[in-house]
Amino acid sequence: MALRQGNVVLDLGCGTGYLSSVLAERVGPLGRVVGVDPNKKRLHVxxxxxxxxxNLHFVFGSSTNFPSGPYDVIFANQVMQWIEDKESAFKYVYQNLKVGGTFAFLCPADPANRILELLNPTVSESLFYCSCEEYESLALVCDFEVEHKSIETVTHKFENVDKYITWALATMDVDPLQIDPETMYDVKKRIEVPELKWKKIQFILKYKH
Structure with a gap:
């Protein structure tokens, strides 16, 4: 995803802001980045x-409720799997892009991260996966032009099980102290190798008209 000095960018699902800060540096002092997240605790951090x-501002919002554009780029990193109504999200993103603007996102293709369900069996109720083909169809329905699409298997290795669990809990915004000690003990026993293998979907979509 190419960013230029002076671009106006929305980081959708910005979390605790690290990626937003990187984007702000990329667009320079003439550019602007808005980080949006539905979790006030993450925004506080x-x-x-x-x-x-x-040139960086954080606001409370969601995929269908963020400060209106137009934006040169809207970026969503590890967000789409949490959005149930993806069509509404795609349409709202499209409405807030400049002509020729870019919507770029990456997300998992399937629930490969089994540790999430081990830590919280109800998390699956909040995850809504799509295939690469489903995302492409949705993009075309919403008038995007597909500039790039890919799916690949990637592996993230963690130094130890504790760091793997800390990372997993952060993605669910759960304090480790909220997990029952017996559950935590059981999870640690069942995770033999602290690594995550998952299928990564990437898309770069363009505002067509």
């Missing part, structure tokens, strides 16, 4: 860490 960055 983002503001504490990166609130001093002059």
């Amino acid at each position: 983002a503001n504490e860490k990166y609130g001093h960055v002059e």
